[in-house]
Amino acid sequence: MIRPSLGSLLAVSALLSGVIALPGRPATNEANLLTSRKESAATSSTGLGLPGCNVAPSADVTCDQFWLQNIKHEGVAPFAGAANYRVWRNVKDFGAKGDGATDDTKAINDAIAADGTCAPGKCTGSTKRPAVIYFPPGTYKVSSPIVLNYNTQLIGNPCKKPIIKAASNFVGAWVLDANQYQAGGSLGWQAVNVFWRQVANLAFELRDVPSAQSIYAVHWPSSQSTSLSNIEIFLKDGASTKHRGVFIEEGSGGYVGDIVITGGEYGLEVGNQQFTFRGITIRNAQTAIKHLWSWGWTYIGVTISGCQVGFDLSNTNADTGALEVKSITILDSEIINTGVGIKYASPSSAQYVANSLALERIRLENVPKAIVNGTGATVLPGTPARTMIENWGRGNRYTPSKGPIALQGSSPRVQRPRSLTVEPNGDYYTASKPYYMNAPVSAILTARGYGAKGDGKADDTNALNNLFDEAVKRNKIAYIDAGVYRVTSTVRIPAGSRIFGDPSFPQIVSSGSYFGSQADPKPVIQVGLPGSKGRIEWSNTIVSTKGRQPGAILIQYNLNTPTSSCQPSGMWDVHVRIGGFAGSDLELKDCAKTPEKTATANNIDKDCVSGFLSWHITPDSGGLYQENNWVWVADHDIEDGNNNAQITVYAGRGLLVESRNGPNWLVASSVEHHQRYQYQFYRTSDVFMGQIQTETAYYQPNPDATIPFPAQSKYHDPTFLKGQDGWGLRVVDSTDLIAYGAGLYSFFNNYNLTCSQENPASPRCQSSIFSVEGDSKIRVFNLNTVGSQWMATIGGKNIADYKTNRNGFVSTVADLDGSLIFGTSA
Secondary structure (H helix, E strand, O other), X not given: OXXXXXXXXXXXXXXXXXXXXXXXXXXXXXXXXXHHXXXXXXXXXXXXXXXXXXXXXXXXXXXXXOHHHHOOOOOOOOOOOOOOOOOEXXXXXXXXXXXXXXXXXXXXXXXXXXXXXXXXXXXXXXXXOOEEEEEOOOEEEEOOOEEOOEOEEEEEOOOOOOEEEEOOOOOOOEEEEOXXXXXXXXXXXXXXXXXXXXXXXXXXXXXXXXXXOOEEEEEOOEEOOEEEEEEEEEXXXXXXXXXXXXXXXXXXXOEEEEEEEEOOOEEEEEEEEEEEEEEEEEEOOOEEEEEEEXXXXXXXXXXXXXXXXXXXXXXXXXXOOOEOEOEEEEEEEEEEOOOEEEEOOOOOHHHOOOOEEEEEEEEEEEEEEEEEOOOOOEEEEXXXXXXXXXXXXXXXXXXOOOOOEEEEEEOOOOOOOHHHEOOOOOOEOOOOOOOOOOOOHXXXXXXXXXXXXXXXXXXXXXXXXXXXXXXXXXXXXXXXXXXXXXXXXXXXXXXXOEEEEOOXXXXXXXXXXXXXXXXXXXXXXXXXXXXOEOOOEEEEEEEEEOOOEXXXXXXXXXXXXXXXXXXXXXXXEEEEEEOOOOOXXXXXXXXXXXXXXXXXXXXXXXXXXXXXXXXXXXXXXXXXXXXXXXXXXXXXXXXXXOOOOEEOOEOOEEEEEOOOOOOEEEEEEEEEOOOOEEEEEEOOEEEEEEEEEEEOOOOOOOOOOOOOOOOOHHHOOOOOOOOOOOEXXXXXXXXXXXXXXXXXXXXXXXXXXXXXXXXXXXXXXXXXXXEEEOOOOEEEEEEEEEOEEEEEEEOOEEEEEOOOOEEOOEEEEEEEEOOEEOOEEO
16 A cells, blocks of 8 residues: 655654654544444455455345344354254353343353353363354343353454443453463463464443452453454543453463453553554553563554553563563554553663563654653653654664664664555554455355355365355355365465355365375465456465375465555465364374484374475465464364373475565464474565564474475475474565564474573574575564574574573564675675
8 A cells, every 4th residue: 555755754763762743633533533443343345446356245234134143054063073063152042131131141151161162171172162152232241250161252243242241240350251260270271272262343341340349351361363353341440440451461372453442440461472462442541551471562553542651561570570571562553641651661781671662653642751661760751742753662683794782762764665554644554354244144155055064074175166256256255154174176266255254263174185295286275366366355264184285285375466456455364274183183193292203204104294385475466464364283282181282293384475566464473383484485575574473393303394395496495404493484585574573482392392491401492593595675673582592594694692682581682674685784
């Protein structure tokens, strides 16, 4: 999207303060802003003028006619062990009234627990019994917590959000408990193993609860492929209130977006390894965002108004005094009528990298103190006028030839590629998952209606291809019912597709000899034919493999969406999952780990080799917005009853981006446990990343990154010496890549954790985890690594030793300029 020139304005950013003046903000009505945000969170993007950029079907429908509420639900759970298992559950079918007077607590919890879904403390995790709990419009009074089970989704009507209202006599710590504490004091599931979960289109009303009562709206310790979206939370305000919005204390997330919180002591009280929060509005809280801890955290498009403190990052360990918040990245945000914008702690010299900050384009209005430290001293003054922090950072900075450079203040300005931004303000483009609120039921074509079985046994290839073809020809929306769809050849998604998977995450699973050759890999899902133009929207789907599939390219994306005349294509909550789930033939019984055995190309279990390349964005493609996508090769068996035992599954390559056209956006993106690399960018440009996260394969270096998939020049594979691990992030001959938060982790050496601990008795798990090669230009803010001796290798030179940048369990570089020109340092 093209933005106007801001040259004269941005030139001022060279001021040492890092703050520039802006014209006065026009008067706005906050209620209208809220309405606009809510609508945008549930409205499809539309494009103009090109094949596949047609407007989604719409009609004059009421909220009660919302299509997802009214279509025939024929989804199945083939591994549930019960023929009459219900995936879709309308809470009113379980006795909920939604009248604001009746206590609906039991009815809602009955809907969640029905048919034996995976309950906390009773089940360590399972993919066998997914459930969607649907709330029609109404006000649902509850007097104790709603307890959410594993692989269970809560979905409201986006046209008229249902209200979950805490009764005045509410008993409990939180209204929605997504990971219930057990009698022994532990969570129901390890937070780092809570996946595939979404709560969307709901409002939480807590203002009938006395303000002195400590209560949260949502308890959300969770990890990858989880989301809270299009949520409103109403809390009692005032200086003495004990109401709080969202509480996250553990996990490895994740995505939260399009949230509006009004009132409370804290809008958000959060701690996690990493997370991406986008489109957050917090009004009239005492502290908008209270951070408990983090490794990396990215905020995009936050609006804070009428609070005492915007961001409080100053939390310290009560026993050691160590700073708990390691790094925070904030961009394209605004803080209005708030006493202190950002508060961080004052670290000792040994902790300088803690509280690493990267701020970019933060608009301030009537904020007396923009940034203060732990003593309360003003680090960056504010002003009553409207100003903007263009680029400001603190922590360690590196270039290919220099570092560490201590940074606290204005940092070198980022040259944002115009193709990644929107008019008129130059913010990065973002888009929310469409729910097609205005579509009538007649606009929906279903997978089951086109003959697909979804039972994990039948060959559903032709049925899915027919569904997607017909949906485009007839300008309809393709709905994939709950189920497991086995396919034996390529499923093609044509330009112009709008695909909405059931919120339970239906799976499309490759099977058979068609995907059996490394020498001749084939796509499981092909989005657009090579060279095609147009636009797609796709959400709520998992793409997987069954058993031995060494030639499977799980998603091949070929479509070019010219963003000069068409809004970008979008993929929301589309995940890749290889192994570790019911029916995969890649579980503990099939692929148990064998660290005691020296692995070679000849003796590894060939039946556990499954996945040539997980996701390929091809050279002719471009204009793709991706949000909350997890590309996971299973490191453990979700179905194992003994707390998710580790397994060894081999997949060759993670996400390969070759798009010559650009632009591409990766928002809340994670790629894990592939052999050669997790992310590889090859001869591409104009890429936004934030936050990205990787994990090196746990089995490496036994075998190392050369086995079992040999290098193929066609796919620009890196080459390795014997004993090397795969790259977390590799950039080759690529320009204008910007990463706002990157967590690159290597926890294991042949399943041994010693190499990633804070004070290891042995060397690090791998030598280097991030490589920049050739003619490349990349900027990374808040790079956090675990288990890697060197945090980056630029032009063949190792830089940023982990010890120099130690930040508790991680090592942190606040600002890394990894630019090379003609293979030399820029």
